[in-house]
Amino acid sequence: MDLVYLDHMSLNPILPEVRKAMADALNQEWGNPSSQHRLGEKAAEAIANARQSVADLIGARFPREVVFTSCGTESVNQAIKGTAWARQDKGNHIVTTNIEHNAVIRSLRRLKQMGFSVTSVPVDKLGRVNPATVARAIRPETILVSVMHANNEIGTIEPVEEIARVCREKKVPLHVDAVDSMGHVPINVEELGADLVSFAANPFYGPTGVGGLYIRRGTTVWPLLDGGVQENRNRAGTENLLGIIGMGAAAAAASRDLEKRMAHARSLRDLLLAKLPEYVEEFVVNGDPDNCLPYLASVSVRHLEGESVMLMLDEEGVEVSTRSACASGSLRASHVLLSTGMEFADAQGTLVVTFGPGNTEADVFRFLETLGSAVKTLLEISPLYKK
Amino acid sequence: MDLVYLDHMSLNPILPEVRKAMADALNQEWGNPSSQHRLGEKAAEAIANARQSVADLIGARFPREVVFTSCGTESVNQAIKGTAWARQDKGNHIVTTNIEHNAVIRSLRRLKQMGFSVTSVPVDKLGRVNPATVARAIRPETILVSVMHANNEIGTIEPVEEIARVCREKKVPLHVDAVDSMGHVPINVEELGADLVSFAANPFYGPTGVGGLYIRRGTTVWPLLDGGVQENRNRAGTENLLGIIGMGAAAAAASRDLEKRMAHARSLRDLLLAKLPEYVEEFVVNGDPDNCLPYLASVSVRHLEGESVMLMLDEEGVEVSTRSACASGSLRASHVLLSTGMEFADAQGTLVVTFGPGNTEADVFRFLETLGSAVKTLLEISPLYKK
Known part of the structure; x- marks a missing residue:
C-alpha cells in the first residue's frame, strides 16, 4: 500500500539536496568552530555560509542577526523568556493572542509563575487578530508583544506588519512566531517590522533539531543557554554543525523555490x-x-x-x-x-x-x-x- | 603534511559506526515521533532504542530518567536553572566549586542576576574539591550543589561519590557536570549518587548538537524549553532524530569499548x-x-x-x-x-x-x-x- x-x-521530509549536503558533511572531518586551529576555521566558515543563506531567506540586513538554535521551540522560549528577563526592570506585562502555539503559551505560563502578567487578545471567526485590539492591550508596563505569523491549525496569516507598526509606536518589542510559515510564504523581517522572529529548519524541508532566531540589531534578549561565546554570545553550546549545514541548504532551496x-x-x-x-x-x-x-x-x-x-x-x-x-x-x-x-x-x-x-x-x-x-x-x- | x-x-571525530547509523537514518523517511501515525511510531521506536543505550551507558535504572537535549551546555543550564527555579520556595543558595566549566559558571552568574546567591568552594593544588568543604558550605537555604565530574583543563576526577553522600545527608540535590568524562571513565549514576548528571554525545564520539541530562526519578526540575510534551515533558521541541540516533550508537560503542x-x-x-x-x-x-x-x-x-x-x-x-x-x-x-x-x-x-x-x-x-x-x-x- x-x-x-x-x-x-x-x-x-528532508529535501534531496539538503540530505546530500548533510551526507557530505557527515563524511568530512571538522574541527570545533570556536577553536582556533585550521579544522575549526573550516567549520566556522561552513556555519558562516549557512548563516548567510538563512539571512537571505528572511531578509535580515546583518547575518549576525540570525542565531542558530536547536528547534523552533527553543527560539520561541528564548525570544519570550529572554526578552521578559532582560526587560523586567521596565515592566512585567506581555501581550499575546488566543491562538498561539504551545511553545508560546507555555513559555508565557512559565513566566506567569515567575511574576509576569499576560494579556491574551481574542481573534475573529477567521482567526484574525485585530491590530487595534493589540494596541488597546498594551500598557505602560508592557515589555513584549508576541504574535504568530500564521496559525498552524487553521492557516490564517496574521496582519503582522500592522501589529509591528503599533508596537513600534508604543516602543514595545514584537516577537513573531514564524515557525509554520517560513519558507512557504514570503517573509522579510525588514518589511515585517518584528524585532524577534522564531523559525525552524524542518518546516522548510531541513532537518529536525535545528532552528533559528532573528534578533534585530539593538534588541536586548538574554540567552537561554549560558556558557561559551558561540553565536555571537546569543546562544552557548557547541554548534550542531550537521544541522546548521542542513538548515543553510534548506534556506537556499526555499529562497530559490x-x-x-x-x-x-x-x-x-x-x-x-x-x-x-x-x-x-x-x-x-x-x-x-x-x-x-x-x-x-x-x-x-x-x-x-x-x-x-x-x-x-x-x-x-x-x-x-x-x-x-x-x-x-x-x-x-x-x-x-x-x-x-x-x-x-x-x-x-x-x-x-x-x-x-x-x-x-x-x-x-x-x-x-x-x-x-x-x-x-x-x-x-x-x-x-x-x- | x-x-x-x-x-x-x-x-x-564521529566514530565510523555512528556515522553509518546517522547516514542510514538520513536516507530514510521518518514521521514525527510525537505524532500518532505509523511513520511517527518508527521514529518513536528509534528514539526509545537510543534512550535505552544511553541509560545502559550511564547505569540509569529507568530509561525515562534520560532526557535528550541539544548539547552539554543545555543540559547544564537546565539542571542548574531548572532546579533553582523549581526549588526557589525552599531557598536561594547554591554551592559550586572554583573550577567549573563556563556553562556552570555562567548559568550561576545568570541566577545571581535573578536573586540567587552562590558559594564557590576552593580546590587544592591537584584540583581536588574536599567533600568536607562542600558540607560546610551547605546552609539551610541551599537548594542545589553543582560539581563537575572531571575537569576539562587539568583532568582531575572529583570525589563525587563522597560529595553525593554529603548532599544526601543534607537533603540537597546534587548536579554533576560529566560532559568531559562520560564514555571515558566508568560512570554509574546509581553508584555516583547524583540527582542530575549532564553529558553530551560528541565527547564520546557522537555528533555535536545532541546532549543528555539524567534526572533521577523524583527530582523536580523545570524544563528550560516549554511547549510540547516531548521527552516525558522534560524538554519541549521536535526531537533531533538524527542526532539522537547518533548519540544512541555512540553510547552503545562507549559501553562496549x-x-x-x-x-x-x-x-x-x-x-x-x-x-x-x-x-x-x-x-x-x-x-x-x-x-x-x-x-x-x-x-x-x-x-x-x-x-x-x-x-x-x-x-x-x-x-x-x-x-x-x-x-x-x-x-x-x-x-x-x-x-x-x-x-x-x-x-x-x-x-x-x-x-x-x-x-x-x-x-x-x-x-x-x-x-x-x-x-x-x-x-x-x-x-x-x-x-
Missing part, C-alpha cells in the same frame, strides 16, 4: 476544497480564505471526532493530522478553533491536511475517497449524528 | 609524560596523577604563553588546545589553573593535549618533537625567560 503523506505540518512551492501547494489545496463537497456532506473550512498558508487546509467534519477519522485514514495509508503534533495524544478540542467561536463538537471533528513538494493531484483524490468512506462508516456509528 | 589531532577535548579506550589513552598519556623531559626542560604537569581523565594531559611550559605554542604547533600540523574551546579567543589565564594556586605566568603557558581512538605512539613523538623545537624558538624571544 502506497503511503499518502499529508501531515507535513507534523514532520517534513518559494514561488514554485506556493503555486504547487495552492493548486492542491484549491483542488481539495473544490472537490470536498462531492465526498463529505457537512463540513466547515477553517481559517481566512483570503490570507492563509498555501500548503494547509483545515476542515472540520461535522458530527465526528477528527481523531477517529485520522486513525481510519492511517489504516488506509493516508496520513493527516488533527492538530499540532506537539499537542497530540490529547483529546481536548483545539484552543485555536474554540477561539474562533466554533462549537466544541465541530472543533472535535477537525482534520489538518498539509501538502509538501512530493504531493500530487492523485494524493488529493486518494485522500478524498478514503475520507469519504471513513466519514460514511463513522457517521453510521456516531452518537452525535444519531441525535 | 599529515595532521596530528590532539585536541579531542575541543571536538571529537570503555576498557579498551581507557587502556589506549592511558598508554599514550603515560608515554607523553615519560618522554616529555627529553624535549622540554621546564614544565609542570597539572592535575591529580592518581585520579585523572586517561585521555588528557595538561602541561604548563614555563616562561611561555600556551597560545603562542599552540599556534606554532598548528603551523606544523599538530593541533592541541590551551583550554576549553568555549573560552578560546580569550587571553586571560585559566581560572582553573589559578584556582590550583599556580602562578599567573605559568598558567599562561598551559597546553591541553587530548587523545582519541585514532591516535598512535607516532603522534605522541611528532607532538614532542614539534613542541621541543617550538619551545626552543619561543624561549629565544620570550621576555619572561630573558628575565
Whole structure:
C-alpha cells in the first residue's frame, strides 16, 4: 500500500539536496568552530555560509542577526523568556493572542509563575487578530508583544506588519512566531517590522533539531543557554554543525523555490476544497480564505471526532493530522478553533491536511475517497449524528 | 603534511559506526515521533532504542530518567536553572566549586542576576574539591550543589561519590557536570549518587548538537524549553532524530569499548609524560596523577604563553588546545589553573593535549618533537625567560 503523506505540518521530509549536503558533511572531518586551529576555521566558515543563506531567506540586513538554535521551540522560549528577563526592570506585562502555539503559551505560563502578567487578545471567526485590539492591550508596563505569523491549525496569516507598526509606536518589542510559515510564504523581517522572529529548519524541508532566531540589531534578549561565546554570545553550546549545514541548504532551496512551492501547494489545496463537497456532506473550512498558508487546509467534519477519522485514514495509508503534533495524544478540542467561536463538537471533528513538494493531484483524490468512506462508516456509528 | 589531532577535548571525530547509523537514518523517511501515525511510531521506536543505550551507558535504572537535549551546555543550564527555579520556595543558595566549566559558571552568574546567591568552594593544588568543604558550605537555604565530574583543563576526577553522600545527608540535590568524562571513565549514576548528571554525545564520539541530562526519578526540575510534551515533558521541541540516533550508537560503542579506550589513552598519556623531559626542560604537569581523565594531559611550559605554542604547533600540523574551546579567543589565564594556586605566568603557558581512538605512539613523538623545537624558538624571544 502506497503511503499518502499529508501531515507535513507534523514532520517534513528532508529535501534531496539538503540530505546530500548533510551526507557530505557527515563524511568530512571538522574541527570545533570556536577553536582556533585550521579544522575549526573550516567549520566556522561552513556555519558562516549557512548563516548567510538563512539571512537571505528572511531578509535580515546583518547575518549576525540570525542565531542558530536547536528547534523552533527553543527560539520561541528564548525570544519570550529572554526578552521578559532582560526587560523586567521596565515592566512585567506581555501581550499575546488566543491562538498561539504551545511553545508560546507555555513559555508565557512559565513566566506567569515567575511574576509576569499576560494579556491574551481574542481573534475573529477567521482567526484574525485585530491590530487595534493589540494596541488597546498594551500598557505602560508592557515589555513584549508576541504574535504568530500564521496559525498552524487553521492557516490564517496574521496582519503582522500592522501589529509591528503599533508596537513600534508604543516602543514595545514584537516577537513573531514564524515557525509554520517560513519558507512557504514570503517573509522579510525588514518589511515585517518584528524585532524577534522564531523559525525552524524542518518546516522548510531541513532537518529536525535545528532552528533559528532573528534578533534585530539593538534588541536586548538574554540567552537561554549560558556558557561559551558561540553565536555571537546569543546562544552557548557547541554548534550542531550537521544541522546548521542542513538548515543553510534548506534556506537556499526555499529562497530559490518559494514561488514554485506556493503555486504547487495552492493548486492542491484549491483542488481539495473544490472537490470536498462531492465526498463529505457537512463540513466547515477553517481559517481566512483570503490570507492563509498555501500548503494547509483545515476542515472540520461535522458530527465526528477528527481523531477517529485520522486513525481510519492511517489504516488506509493516508496520513493527516488533527492538530499540532506537539499537542497530540490529547483529546481536548483545539484552543485555536474554540477561539474562533466554533462549537466544541465541530472543533472535535477537525482534520489538518498539509501538502509538501512530493504531493500530487492523485494524493488529493486518494485522500478524498478514503475520507469519504471513513466519514460514511463513522457517521453510521456516531452518537452525535444519531441525535 | 599529515595532521596530528590532539585536541579531542575541543571536538571529537564521529566514530565510523555512528556515522553509518546517522547516514542510514538520513536516507530514510521518518514521521514525527510525537505524532500518532505509523511513520511517527518508527521514529518513536528509534528514539526509545537510543534512550535505552544511553541509560545502559550511564547505569540509569529507568530509561525515562534520560532526557535528550541539544548539547552539554543545555543540559547544564537546565539542571542548574531548572532546579533553582523549581526549588526557589525552599531557598536561594547554591554551592559550586572554583573550577567549573563556563556553562556552570555562567548559568550561576545568570541566577545571581535573578536573586540567587552562590558559594564557590576552593580546590587544592591537584584540583581536588574536599567533600568536607562542600558540607560546610551547605546552609539551610541551599537548594542545589553543582560539581563537575572531571575537569576539562587539568583532568582531575572529583570525589563525587563522597560529595553525593554529603548532599544526601543534607537533603540537597546534587548536579554533576560529566560532559568531559562520560564514555571515558566508568560512570554509574546509581553508584555516583547524583540527582542530575549532564553529558553530551560528541565527547564520546557522537555528533555535536545532541546532549543528555539524567534526572533521577523524583527530582523536580523545570524544563528550560516549554511547549510540547516531548521527552516525558522534560524538554519541549521536535526531537533531533538524527542526532539522537547518533548519540544512541555512540553510547552503545562507549559501553562496549570503555576498557579498551581507557587502556589506549592511558598508554599514550603515560608515554607523553615519560618522554616529555627529553624535549622540554621546564614544565609542570597539572592535575591529580592518581585520579585523572586517561585521555588528557595538561602541561604548563614555563616562561611561555600556551597560545603562542599552540599556534606554532598548528603551523606544523599538530593541533592541541590551551583550554576549553568555549573560552578560546580569550587571553586571560585559566581560572582553573589559578584556582590550583599556580602562578599567573605559568598558567599562561598551559597546553591541553587530548587523545582519541585514532591516535598512535607516532603522534605522541611528532607532538614532542614539534613542541621541543617550538619551545626552543619561543624561549629565544620570550621576555619572561630573558628575565
